[in-house]
Amino acid sequence: MKRNDAEQIGKLIQQYLRQESLESPLNEQRLLDAWPQVLGPAASYTSNLYIRNQTLYVHLTSAALRQELMMGRELLVRTLNQRVGATVITNIYFSLRKGILSVTFIPSFWSVSFARS
Template sequence: MKRNDAEQIGLLIRQFMRREGLESPLNEYRLIQAWKEVLGPGISSYTDGLHIKNQTLYVHITSPVLRQELSMGRDRIVKNLNHHVGAQVITNIVIY
């Protein structure tokens, strides 16, 4: 028996997550997990901590030289991380 009012399961899951307030925390988690994939294992090995607060990603980098280098490319990093997740999760990065 075929139903005419069937909806795609992916759409239903996204609607449920949005309604229950779970979409934003999930996207934040996915963005933090994407840090190693987007920036690579070399930079990731100097990363000591990541967290998101008010659409700002806070990153602790242990190398002063790398910290300076990443600070100059913050806009590109924001764009690449958001693109990888597929949503506008962060608007800024603070590298300390």
């Protein structure tokens, strides 16, 4: 197969995904898959990621990490969109999981968490 043929097949696949309205959900999944790579070890303190109306919703178990991520929100949005190669999200909403008490020291990634009764 020639390189030109491979490029044409790639364009056909993109066209099909666009036509069947599958491109957006596929890009959303790619962005969610990129989250652990972009965030690194701190991603283990996040859960229940989902995208709605171009906003990424993230639940966190660490208030300190939430503050750090809120300060770097714009950079995170740009980095995640660049990983996907499309503007999938325009905002990130961070929320602290209720009923969880967490003590986290971010530099060493040491954490103690337990649910309140």
